Amino acid sequence: MLRGLLRPLRLDALLLGVFLLAATAVGPFRALLDGQSLTVEEWTPKSTLVVEEHLVPRAKYPVIDVHSHHRPYDDARLKQLLSEMDALNLRVLVNLSGGSGDRLKSVVEAFPKRHPKRFVVFANVDFSDVGSKDFPEKAAARLEEDIRNGAVGLKFFKNFGMDVNYPDGRRMPVDDPAMDKVFEVCAKHGIPVLIHVADPAPFWQPMDQYNEKWLELKLRPGRKKTAPPSFEELIAERNRLVARHPKVNFILAHMGWHGGNLKLLGKLFDENPNVHVDIAAVLYELGRVPFSGREFFIKYSDRILFGKDSWAPDEFPYYWRVFETRDEYFDYYRRYHAHWQLYGLDLPDDVLKKVYYKNALRLIRGIDPSGFPE
Ligand SMILES: [Zn+2]
Secondary structure: OHHHHHHHHHHHHHHHHHHHHHHHHOHHHHHHHOHHHOOOOOOOOOOOOOOOOOOOOOOOOOEEEEEEOOOOOOHHHHHHHHHHHHHHOEEEEEEOOOOOHHHHHHHHHHOOOOOOOOEEEOEEOOOOOOOOOOHHHHHHHHHHHHHHOOOOOEEEOOOOOOOOEOOOOOEOOOOOHHHHHHHHHHHHHOOOEEEOOOOOHHHHOOOOOOOOOHHHHHHOHHHOOOOOOOHHHHHHHHHHHHHHOOOOOEEEHHHHHOOOOHHHHHHHHHHOOOEEEEOOOOHHHHOOOHHHHHHHHHHOOOOEEOOOEOOOHHHHHHHHHHHHOOOOOEOOOOOOOOOOOEOOOOOOHHHHHHHHHHHHHHHOOOOOOOOOOO
16 A cells, blocks of 8 residues: 555656756756856856836838848748838848849849839859959959849858859959959949958957857857958958949948947048948947947948848847937847847937938939838
């Protein structure tokens, strides 16, 4: 009788034992049991600060996102994308993944041809015949054709400068004269060039206890740079390129990776009236400088464009909140970008309008300007 009662109890004890054993072996459970064994990757403290919060699910003005990537979608997915855009007050997406030739035609077919007021497409350079004798002419002719087929800008991915090589293995630098004819086509047609050069500078630095991107390098080891070119070399090439083509409007993706050094970026703006930036994926830099960042946005309000890069509708409101509020010390959505909290810049309305849509309308003439507020 007594043994009969104990048997189920012993089973419970056994299960509890197994659970405890498993819990000590699995990170998050182990952390619950023993704070002493937490690792820095596991440590995600919740702020005890109590202050006013102003969430901004929808941007105050209609927004043009100049840095977006989309493959052609079926009707249902496209409808879903449009409703996600509407909820955020995103009026226009600039799809930078247009490609060239037939691929470009199909992307134009899939987006602006179906919704001309909501999408435009940038072309990309086809580097497959780099090094052939007539590459400069051919690349320029392909861009002319892409523009005829509906491209309203040209986008360079970061492989340009890092992974585009001549057949003999030599790296094609960002300011290679072989590309001059392509930029001359951009000047002739008045189309902007959105260009991503290099990566965050800490990716080139030793991955030690001082590296601000240590967590990102720990979680994404492939991002560590181990071979030339250096960050400085790439930036110097980019700066020579924008100076050599003053008639081309350049939009440097990700604030040209100078979001953490606004003085340096201001100097680049002062020296090159044709240089602009998007703020894609560098919100964490702006959200830690509420004072100098606000001044910078006001001073250079004609040079800064909204961009987001990866499509994640729930991440956009962090951008609206940084730009539109004066909220303090709030969470960011990607801890490996930044181990710090963000602050609002409380941008004036005229600056917001420029960053959200006016600058994009001025630079990207292929966007239908009707319906945007004055
Ligand atoms: Zn991108």
